[in-house]
Amino acid sequence: MSPLLGLIGRYGAERPGLLWLLPLALLPLLAAPRRRTPLPSLAAVPTDPLSRGLAALLGAAGCLAVAGLVVGIAGPYREGAEVKRTGIGAEISMLIDRSGSMNETFAGRQPSAEESKAAASRRILGEFVGSRAHDLFAVTGFSTAPMLVLPMTDRHDAVRAAIRAIDRPGLDYTNVGRGLAMALAQFGSGTGHASRVLLLVSDGAAVIDPRVQDSLRAAFAKMRPNLYWLFLRTKGSPGIADRPAGEDTPQAAPERHLDLFFRSLGVPYRAFEPEGPEAVSAAIRQIEGLERDPIPYIERRPRRDLTGAAYAAALLGLVILIVGKLAEADLRRPQAPAAAPAAERRIAA
Amino acid sequence: MSADIIYLPRWRARGPRAGAHRARDTGGLGTFKDQVSFLRLPDARRIDLRATLRDPFDGVHVRRFEARMAVEVWALVDLSASMRFRGAADRMTLVGALCQGLAASTTRIGDSFGLIACDAFIREELSLIATRRRASAAAAAARIAGARPAGRSAAGLLAAAARIAGQPKLVFLISDFRWPEPLMEQVFAALSFHDVVPVIVADSRETGDLPEWGLLELEDLEGAGTRLVLMRPSLRGRWLVQEGERMARLARLARRNGREPFRLADRFDPDALSRHLLGA
Incomplete structure (x- = not known):
């Protein structure tokens, strides 16, 4: 057995069936629960490596949050071992x-x-x-x-x-x-x-x-x-x-x-x-x-419960997501009522 | 009813229909144009006595007057999906108001109004061949206000340009001009025979009112996906500079065809359009 398999083999879960839900962790890559602002053309937006990095970070945080929650619910542990x-x-x-x-x-x-x-x-x-x-x-x-x-x-x-x-x-x-x-x-x-x-x-x-x-x-x-x-x-x-x-x-x-x-x-x-x-x-x-x-x-080494670590990882991801959510700006924020209707009335009169 | 849009064609119209605009042909009771010899225009009613007496060679002169002709005014409306944008104002509402103003103003002085709506192809159900009938023109303008733009490109404008080839016409090219550069060149080249007024449908929300800080998940209306952007003053500055460059390119292209582009942003002001069409 390769060392990697050996490493994986030392870990286990209380409810391994739940780990089948892990592919859900890829969901944040498909859609994000952020307010989508329609824009006529993305070509108008300058290329920005920082934004791209941030998008990757938020995606990763979403994956981490879902994966951490799934793994945490499954109850992970490290097998006791004799070293x-x-x-x-x-x-x-x-x-x-x-x-x-x-x-x-x-x-x-x-x-x-x-x-x-x-x-x-x-x-x-x-x-x-x-x-x-x-x-x-x-x-x-x-x-x-x-x-x-x-x-x-x-x-x-x-x-x-x-x-x-x-x-x-x-x-x-x-x-x-x-x-x-x-x-x-x-x-x-x-x-x-x-x-x-x-x-x-x-x-x-x-x-x-x-x-x-x-x-x-x-x-x-x-x-x-x-x-x-x-x-x-x-x-x-x-x-x-x-x-x-x-x-x-x-x-x-x-x-x-x-x-x-x-x-x-x-x-x-x-x-x-x-x-x-x-x-x-x-x-x-x-x-x-x-x-x-x-x-x-x-x-x-006694068997170690890793649930806390899994939830901590999920929490980290969620905190990043929440910070991202709070930092959202709204392009369509309500403005002071436009002057257009008043002007039209004036012309009509 | 809003104020009339007043426009001056840049060319001398010719054609069979009497109307409101200066024409190349002579006749009728228009503005004095020139004097020709009686032999050329044997119209005894318009003999210019003063000029005849002044002529040392005893030639008889006849006054000629400019005829007033009607022109065709066409609105070419881009219905690509980016026109669906709703910022400070709904783009299609703005376009509808502009078209209604045009339809009313043209038909009122005897010009005919035509409308071609295009996305990748010409949208026949929204288009109108040039007509002087006030009701049809107004109905077509109302239809365009309720249209739902969904096209992926504006390539149908090339077909529209081919359709209105022939006599010079006053063409309002109404779009947000979010086109690829080659299409822009092609459309302006195809319309170069006409008097083209580019109307840039813009919105303060997509440029000037951009937030200084914050995360924006931007979704391309024409289906180019989404992109997350961290707004900050430096990026906003670059964005505005880039938009400014785009506008400058567009203005350069439009000036080559004779007219400055008109910026239709947030609300439709017929007086501003009239000033733009008369001045400059």
Whole structure:
């Protein structure tokens, strides 16, 4: 399709049937509602380019007025479109732990003066969102089951709202595997140019089923995101690197084994183990500094109503026509009564 | 009844009919013309004694007097559509008044009045062959006042000129002369044998009373379409200059045939026409 057809194709009308009336717009070229002054011969009128230009202008104004009214009544609009642009940023899929322990503070207590882990991550992630204009964010929560909070979007207000909601009281347990699968699914199947970031915010880990592990490996190999694990460690709980005292099984040290699983994926991976709100914000700044690649992003233009523009064009044409009408002169304007009848009477007398 | 139109033919009429105008022929009780010898005009009643006695060779002289002859007066009326113009006055009303004046004035002194109305062709139903009958002439003049001009050209005037060829006649060529230049030349050439009085039917509205400012959508009465004009003083000036040039050309052409054109504008004044015909 030619570019012109493509351009036309992006426009539409509520009542396209009315557009069949558009040929009426040619009527002003045939006749004008102006007072016609008969003159014995137009050859007597000197040629005047200004008048000819004015006639063309008035004709065009008439066409514009009729066309604007017809189009305005038909209800024109421009289709919403997705425009691909390039900016600096990344596709960031946030996977946020909503298990009950997130409501505790970093000291493992119920929040009182100290803010809870969820509230801290909410505050810091909220600052992270919107610091760069072209980042795309998706938010997924997970506890026992994953929750799709927000699909991949560049509407940072919505993202911030989603993040504000993560300090609601959390639920049961931690099921990382299915959460990861959904967070990966948040990356669209689009082009591979974008830098993709999977940001896992959790305060604990769980065993991932080996079968789920296989599908996760496949998904990671396909999406190839940069994986960041923000491990909000409660004071005193085992860290990522801590080997358990007893048997080294996933059940005994899920954090360590999740870390090992992430390392084995073959994607760029970093784990942060902040032990307080300041450490969390430092980790976030670090992530922000790392992800500075050009990203193609899609801007959605909403459908735009063009009725106003059509009526404005019609109004412009009508104003020109009215000015022309008001400027009309009358060659046959009534004059003082002619002296002819009186003279004839005098002669007769 | 309006005042008579008084006219003086520019030529000495000849012909069989006695009338009011000076003629080339002699006879009757007219103005003294000359003396000829008795042998040439053996009219004993008009022997000029004084001249006979003064003659050293004893010749007898006889006085001769100019005969008074009637002439034919023709009105050639252009009925092309531009004559439909109605400004300060209706053109055809003006033409009707002029023709009625002519008809009355001519028939009253024994001249005959003829009328030919033409657009592209001669309009026979409005025309009148020259007649001295007062009623017929007046009726024809009244008919022409009610005529509706619709023609696209005035080429029928050439045919009219051919029709009135022959003896010299006094011809009133009544038109607004919105003709192409060649037709103008041809018509004046075809009528050059006659005493032609061009009567320009004009209107103050189409020249002097044009507005200074404003939009005018002008429609050509002869079907040349419409044109939008933005009137302003400069354009009005150019318009008037152009009209003036046209009138000057027409006057030049008319003078070549002997007479200045008469401008019939807004109202018909028989005295003005008489002054024009007698003077100049």
